[in-house]
Amino acid sequence: MAVPKKKVSPGRKKQRRQFYALKPEGHVVCPNCLDTRRPHRVCVCGFYDGRQVTQPKTQSTETA
Numbered sequence: 292m293a294v295p296k297k298k299v300s301p302g303r304k305k306q307r308r309q310f311y312a313l314k315p316e317g318h319v320v321c322p323n324c325l326d327t328r329r330p331h332r333v334c335v336c337g338f339y340d341g342r343q344v345t346q347p348k349t350q351s352t353e354t355a
Contacts, residue, residue, distance in 0.1 A: 316329065317329070317330055322338075323336050323338040324336040324338070333345055335347065335348050
């Protein structure tokens, strides 16, 4: 079994772990409804790549 010869310094440990940090998500603006959305996904208004691909999602408001 491999055993480390020397202790890993705190700086070396942090340097190795710096890639584990969370990165901010990218967002683009929908040209149809001007809402932000994730890239390469259908917007809530139903547009993708400049054309209507699905029916827009509507929020149902039920009154009881």
